[in-house]
Amino acid sequence: MGYANLHANCVVSVKYGIAEEQKEQLWRALEQFPLDDPGVEHNFTQRLARRNSWDLAYAAVVVAEYRKFLYLIKSTGLMQTPSLHVDEAWHLHLNYTKKYWEMLCRDLFNEPVHHHPGDGTVDSEHVFEAVYERTLQLYIARFGDPVFEVWGKPNAKIDWRSILTKLPETAHPTSYPILEWFQGDEEKMTTEFAIPGHHQELWSKLQGFTFDIIGVPKSFSDRVALRNKWPRHLALRVTEEYRKFLYLRATLGKRVSPPTMVDEAWHIHMLYTKSYWVELCQKIMGEPIHHKPGSGSIEDDLNTKAIYAHTYDEYVKVFGEPPSDIWPDPHQGLDWRSIIAELPGTKHVKSQIFHLFSDASDEAA
Numbered sequence: 001m002g003y004a005n006l007h008a009n010c011v012v013s014v015k016y017g018i019a020e021e022q023k024e025q026l027w028r029a030l031e032q033f034p035l036d037d038p039g040v041e042h043n044f045t046q047r048l049a050r051r052n053s054w055d056l057a058y059a060a061v062v063v064a065e066y067r068k069f070l071y072l073i074k075s076t077g078l079m080q081t082p083s084l085h086v087d088e089a090w091h092l093h094l095n096y097t098k099k100y101w102e103m104l105c106r107d108l109f110n111e112p113v114h115h116h117p118g119d120g121t122v123d124s125e126h127v128f129e130a131v132y133e134r135t136l137q138l139y140i141a142r143f144g145d146p147v148f149e150v151w152g153k154p155n156a157k158i159d160w161r162s163i164l165t166k167l168p169e170t171a172h173p174t175s176y177p178i179l180e181w182f183q184g185d186e187e188k189m190t191t192e193f194a195i196p197g198h199h200q201e202l203w204s205k206l207q208g209f210t211f212d213i214i215g216v217p218k219s220f221s222d223r224v225a226l227r228n229k230w231p232r233h234l235a236l237r238v239t240e241e242y243r244k245f246l247y248l249r250a251t252l253g254k255r256v257s258p259p260t261m262v263d264e265a266w267h268i269h270m271l272y273t274k275s276y277w278v279e280l281c282q283k284i285m286g287e288p289i290h291h292k293p294g295s296g297s298i299e300d301d302l303n304t305k306a307i308y309a310h311t312y313d314e315y316v317k318v319f320g321e322p323p324s325d326i327w328p329d330p331h332q333g334l335d336w337r338s339i340i341a342e343l344p345g346t347k348h349v350k351s352q353i354f355h356l357f358s359d360a361s362d363e364a365a
Contacts (some may be wrong), residue, residue, distance in 0.1 A: 008346070010081065010082070010090075010115055010116055010118060010271075011126075012115050014073055014074060014077055014109065014111050014112075014113055017075055017076045017077030017078070017320060018074060018075055018077075022333070023071075023075050024076060026071060026074060027071055027075075028270045029069045029108055030070055030071050031067065033067065033070075033102075033103075033104065033108065033314060034099075035063060035093070035099070035137060037295075039294065039296055040295045041295060041296030042293070042294065042295065042296030043097070044063070044092065044093070045059050045060055046059070046062050047092060047293065048062065048063065048088065048089055048092050052085075052088055057317055058149070060278060061147060061149070061150060062085050062086060062088070062089050063089055065083075065086050065089075065146075065147055065151070066082075066086050066089035066090060066093070068139065068142075068143055069082050069086050069090070069135075070104070070113075071140070071142070072135060072138050072139060073113055074109050074113075075142075076138060077209070078138070079131050079134075080131065080134075080138075081128050081131040081132040081135050082133045082135070083132075083151045083152065084149055085150050086150060086151075090115065091267075091271060093292055093293055094270045094273070094290075095270060096148055096293065097270070097288070097289075097290040097291045097292070098290050098292070100322070101288070106363075110278070112225070112272055112273070113127065114273040115271050115272070115273045116273075116274075117223070117271055117272060118218065119218060120218035126163060127163065127164075129155075129158050129160070129163075130158060130159075130160035130163035130164050131160070131164070133155060133158045133160035133334070134160050134161075134164065134239050136151065136153075136154045137154065137160075139151070140154075148242055150342070164243065170196075188232060193318055193319050193320070193321075194317065194318050194319075199247075199251055202247065202250055202284070203247055203278070206243055206246055206247055206250075206284065207243070208250070208279060209243070209284060211239055211269065211275070219223070219271065220239065220268065220269070220275075221235045221236050221239050222235070223268050223271075224238060224239060224264065224265050227264065227268060228261075228264055235265075237323065237326065238262060238264070238265050238266055238326055239263050241259075241261070241262050241265075241322070241326050241327070242258070242262050242265040242269070242325070243267060244315065244318075244319055245258045245262050245266075245311075245350045246280070246289070248311060248314055248315060248318070248319070249285075249289055250285050250289075252311070255307055255310065256307065256311040256314075257304050257307040257308040257311050258308075258311070259308070259326060259328060261326050262326065262327075266291060267291075270291060298350050305330065308330055311332040312327060312329070312330050312331075315327065
């Protein structure tokens with residue numbers, strides 16, 4: 001399992017802390033917060049264990065430490081950095097979008113808690129080290145000595161107070177740079193697709209949406225490649241297929257399902273919370289695009305396969321034959337039409353979630 005005496009390369013902050021008399025109430029609410037769904041075959045803790053090759057008991061410890069990390073975020077109003085293992089729990093929680101953005105951020109915290117991945121520079125690394133040391137000090141003040149296997153121990157050699165005091169406002173790690181169009185060496189796709197006239201504006205916006213930031217050593221496609229051990233050219237191709245999937249999601253509604261490789265890109269994008277929820281969902285899609293991991297049941301698996309087959313067919317109508325190494329052909333005797341027809345209908349309800357994801361700087365922009 002190994003011990004996580006390293007900070008994660010990300011930071012988080014909220015606008016305000018809370019009063020002392022509210023802190024116990026907050027902690028009780030976080031202890032009761034439903035991360036695991038009872039009766040679900042692949043629940044949150046089980047997924048966390050499987051994803052990281054941990055035993056279930058250790059995954060449960062990490063989940064408990066993640067709750068403490070959430071407490072430090074909300075109770076202090078200060079930047080926080082998790083340990084590597086706590087960050088894995090955070091990443092997984094971001095995949096359960098309704099639980100994270102509605103149940104946690106909206107209903108419990110009353111404000112968004114954004115995840116800011118590091119840019120890979122030496123300067124940001126020093127800041128993350130300083131923020132992590134402060135997080136450990138705040139942890140000790142509230143909970144006592146950190147769980148060693150999860151957090152490691154404080155490093156007295158890091159003068160975190162001095163580093164954070166000297167940090168200029170313009171270099172604040174929680175600022176989010178304005179995204180620019182990524183100009184890579186790879187040729188941009190110029191194929192004319194069968195985009196209906198009333199969807200041309202949407203497709204144009206999606207084509208102009210960039211996942212990478214110029215000059216950032218660890219950009220979106222680099223993280224996709226690193227996470228999946230793919231060459232960068234494959235990560236770039238998968239990113240473009242993810243862009244097409246977003247178009248299908250916007251035009252077909254909720255009954256779409258991506259192939260596994262595109263789903264991996266989706267997972268990474270959700271870690272860039274402002275890029276995903278503000279720049280993409282709010283400003284381009286006009287609604288939240290939620291991600292719901294499967295329950296692990298046979299029925300759920302059949303439904304997902306049927307919806308993927310439907311998505312595949314709609315892809316062919318708009319974009320032509322998909323690349324077979326990214327979009328496997330699902331048509332091997334699966335009667336997806338009858339499976340989908342038997343699914344219970346759901347009434348579309350316009351979500352009120354986006355008030356969470358706007359702040360003064362966004363509105364000014």
